[in-house]
Amino acid sequence: MFATEENPAPDNPGSVFLEHRRTNPVVVAALSEDLIKSIGSSNSSSGRENENKAVKFKVRAVMTVRNKSKQDLKDTIVKHLDAFSEKIGRNVVLELISSTEIDPRTKEAKKSNQAVIKDWYKKSNVKAERVHYTTELLVDSTFGEAGAITVINHQNEFFLEYTIEGFASGPLHFPCNSWVQPVKHHSSPRIFFSNKPYLPSDTPVGLKALREKELKDLRGDGKGVRNLSDRVYDFDVYNDLGNPDKGSDFARPVLGRQIPYPRRCLTGRPPTDTDMHVESRVEKPLPVYVPRDEQFEESKTDTFSAGRLKAGLHNLIPSVKATISADNHDLYREGLLLKIGLQDELIKKLPLPTVVNTIQESSQRLLKYNTPKIVSKDKFAWLRDDEFARQTMAGINPVSIERLRVFPPVSNLDPQIYGSQPSALQEHHIAPHLHCMTVQQALEEKKLYIMDYHDVYLPFLDRINALDGRKAYATRTIFFLTPQGCLKPIAIELSLPHTGPTSRQKRVVTPPVDATSNWVWQLAKAHVCANDPGVHQLVNHWLRTHASMEPFILAAHRQMSAMHPIFKLLDPHMRYTLEINALARQNLINADGVIESCFTPGRYCMKMSAAAYRNHWRFDMKGLPADLIRRGMAEPDPTQPHGLKLLIEDYPYAADGLLIWSAIENWVGTYVNHYYPNSTLICNDRELQAWYSESINVGHADLREANWWPKLDNADDLISILTTIIWLASAQHAALNFGQYPYGGYVPNRPPLMRRLIPEKIPEYANFLADPQKYFLSALPSLLQATKFMAVVDTLSTHSPDEEYLGERQQPSIWSGDAEIIEAFYGFSAEIIRIEKEIEKRNQDPSLKNRCGAGVLPYELLAPSSEPGVTCRGVPNSVSI
Structure with a gap:
């Protein structure tokens, strides 16, 4: 008979109570009326006669397994094999491990008996999302506290969500959330630890060896091709973007070997036939290896696959017209x-x-x-200068705008390589637009701002403009801060490489005064907008949040145990990132992939990204406050809750972002100070120090000698590092990603490339004068390019149904028993809800003209919650798409 509230178990250390919650898969409960004296004797030489008198208890375990919603032929066959295996006694076997007690005979942690899960095959046919299985284990009164459970699987792989156990001291949870592979693929038992966090130095004696073994298994040996069922985390360079076996046009340099770049997850595939340093590719729809637990779950896979099918359909329509319709709205209204x-x-x-x-x-x-949101409220908003400027602070790339400190702006390119690069901008270009100020006064009063893409594009321009169907400038755009708190574009500098004594290398375009200058101004803005997606996608989005985070994730799995409190903190912020990055290498950033096909730099896209990494990427500048100060958009102000004063108060990305940054920082600060009450613990935490060291010295090996890497010597250091990582994975990525279709889905608003320069010579200039609208439309991407781009950004802007948003945790029991941390997390969740309400309030404030007004989109990219789909809002915990 089971121990219940009506029939409690005896008061002794071996008793447990059955606590079976609907959402908690494994429960261990004592059978108080079924006490069994142990049989046999212990080793007489041990001198421990009490072992003979140990009383054993039957303990019931309940395990929840999540079923696959879709079963293919292979799954059906395997189920029948599972039934046969069960009949001959080969099944799923559990064993409980003591964290505190050592068996004097084996010199290892005490263990329960090995117990077989009951009715596996019968219940595997149950049509339910989650199925509960039970078994009984034997533990004795000297077992101590259960700290781990091992699982041996003789069946097909299954997903074990988490487990619960309840000893007399209270329920003990085992968060699993993992795919358990059959022994035919991985012979070693799977180890799952209880939810109690332990610093390495505090690890109970019974768990020390298991802690080391689990980390060793996750690191692997660095050899061989990875199988999809493996759980091995290791580093490699970006040597899989090109495919030289298809010809020289598909060859790409190795990033991380010839050119500095972050490291990615190793797959171990063999090299190509043509180049031994380049890894052979796996093309869609075949999967690319990531550790099994990093793969998308079914609902996520379905959402992503539906979008990818839509994008792939463009390969089926080679006869589509190659010019864009005069009425681009047909794409949204009629299809x-x-x-x-x-x-x-x-x-x-x-x-x-x-x-x-x-x-x-x-x-x-x-x-x-x-219909993309940008034209849903005002069909012609994209044509206006105020909207062009507003999107630099409230659009999908709000991290490029900077305060102008020197006029004319100065290039940092090496003059020995690129020659002298003086700006063509002069005072007479902007003076008429400064509200009676001189340029020097405007600089001193912090009224001038710039979006500078000169140095990013100029080194590649001659090669870009030699590509078919691509024409680009290196642009600089100057803005004036009006008394209303809005930016106004007042000059655009367009630069080309110096290719001859008569070439017009640089020109400046200013706001229009007549019909012709209006169309020239619109073309200049379009070229700025075409520069912007390249920097946004390759530098600010992909490099800053995807590629640069992967080394920290790999090192976390390799160096920090699942029991480590910092791993538990970071865990939800690492979800799906390795998988989406692998899919990007397969289909987006690869040779002739979507990014090369649709964006201005073409085959030089990843070289541009790598140049930005080498010359400008600094981890210590990626936290929001440091980034705002670096760009001159904020100044230190200790009177503010977040310690900053924004120079443009109505800067939606920064204003909302600082609320979220402060909430993350406070939550992380409470967490770190709880587990590390003094700095000595941080310095002596070998797993923590190994994680940070490997993230830098291996994951970012090409920049490991940089002197700007933060130290990790005390709590303040750790809080700053963790806050930056969580910010980049959650809010920073959301701000840069989920507006891609709402703003960029209407291609004239943000063309990813341009096909024509501004006309200067006959007959092109004559054609422009005769029909400027036709010329403008012909300079935009072709219909095929536009629809391919739209389908991709539609997919990338979509939230899946299983998204987990900031302030949410799928494992509410992760800190069970630690009241202070649970209270702190609920406080963090409440603060995120309060921030969302504050954002809603700001979006209804008519004085904030960059987020409220006639035809103006509210700024919701940092509003934390969202429904599934393309919503232009929502802050997931991780880089999940």
């Missing part, structure tokens, strides 16, 4: 009309009948897009 019949040769070659059926059923509106 792209595809009159494709089954008689077409293209359709006959399709390998998948389901795709044929999809095309047949919806061929008239196959690529219909939702």
Whole structure:
């Protein structure tokens, strides 16, 4: 009979109570009426006669397994094999490990008996999302506290969410959330630790060896091809972006070997036939290796695959018109009309009948897009100068705007390589727009701002402009801060490489005064907007939040145990990042991938990203306050809660971001100070120090000698490092990612590339004068390029149904028993809710003209919560898409 509230177990250390919650998979409970005296005797030489008298208890374990919602033929066959395995006694086996007691005979932690899960095959056919399984274990009164559980799986892989156990001292949870592989793939038992966090120096004696073994298994040996079922975290360079076996046009340099770059997750694939230093590629739809637990869950996979199918459909329509329609709104209202019949040769070659059926059923509106938010409230907002300026502070790339400190602006390019690069901007270009100020007065009163893409693009311009269908400038845009607190563009400098004595290397375009200058001004703004997506995508989005975070994630799994309190803190902020980065290497940033196809730099995209990493990326400048001060957008102010004064008060990204930054910093500060009451603990924490050291010296090996890396000597250092990582993974990524379709889905607003320069010579200039609208539209991406780009950013802007947002945890029991940390986390969650309400309030304040007004989009990219889909809001915990 089980111990219950009505029938409590005896008061002794071996008793446990059954506490079975609907959401908690494994429960261990004592059978108080079924006491069994141990049989046999202990080793007489041990001198421990009391071992013979130890009383054993039956303990019931309840384990919850999440079923796959989709079963293929392979899964069905395996289930039948599972049934056969169960009949011959091969099943799922559990064993409980003591954290505090050592068996004097084995000199290892005490263990329960090995217990087999009951009715595995019978329940595996249950049509439910979660299925509970039970078994009984034997522990004795000298077992001590349970600290780990091992699982041996003789069946198909299954996902074990987490476990709970309840001894007399209270329930003890085992957070698993992992795929458990069969022994035919991985012979060693899986180890899961209880939810109690331990610094390495505090690890109970029974868990020390298991803690080391688990980390050793996760590191692997650095050899061999990784299987999809593996759980090995290791580093490699970016040597898989090109495919020289397809020809020289598909060869790309190795990033991290010839060119500095962060490291990525090693897959171990063999080299190409052409170049031994380049890893062979796995092309879609085949999966790229990431450790098994990093792979997307089913709902996430379905959401991503649906978007990728939409993007891939462009390969099926080679006959689409190559020019963009005069009425771009047709793409959203009517869809792209595809009159494709089954008689077409293209359709006959399709390998998948389901795709044929999809095309047949919806061929008239196959690529219909939702109307992007930027034109939902005002169809012509994108044409206005105020909207062009507003998006530098409230759009999808609000981290490039800087205060102008010197006029004219100065290039930092090496003159011995790129020649002298004096700016063409002069005082007479901007003086008429400064509200009766001189340029010097405007600088001193902090009224001038700049978006400077000169040094980013100029080293690549000659090669970019030699590509088919691409024409670009290196741009600088000067803004004036008006008395209303808004920016106004007052000059655009357009630079080309110096290719000859008569070439016009630089020109300045100012706000229009007539019809012709209006169209020239619109073209100049379009070129700025085409520069911006390249910097946004390759530097601020991909490099800053995706690529630079991967080394910290790999090192965390390799160097910090799941029991480590800092690993527990970081865990939700690492979710899905390795998988989305692997998919990006496969389909987005690879040779001839989506980014190269759709963005201005073309085949030089990743070289540009690597140049930004080498010349400008600094971890110590990636926290929000440090970044704002570096860009001259804020000054230190100890009277403010976050310690900063914004020079432009109505800077939506910064104003909302500082609220979130402060909330994260306070939460991390409470957490760190709880587990590290003095700095000595931080300095002596070998796992923590190994994580940070490996993140720098291996994960960012090309910059490891830089003197700007923060130290890790005390609590303040650790709080700053962790706050920066969590900020980058959550709010920074959200601000840069989830507005891509709402703002960029309307291509004229943010064209990812331009196909024509501003006309200067006959006959092109004559054609421009005769029909400037036609010329403008012909300079934008082709219809094929536009729709391909739109489909991709639509996918990247989509929240999946299983998204976990800032202030949420999927494992509420992760700190069970630690009241101070639980209270602190709930306080953090409450603060995030309060911030969301404050953001809503700001978006309704008519005095904040950058987020409220006629046709103005509210700034919601840092509003923490969201529904699934493309919402232009929501801050997930991690870089998850």
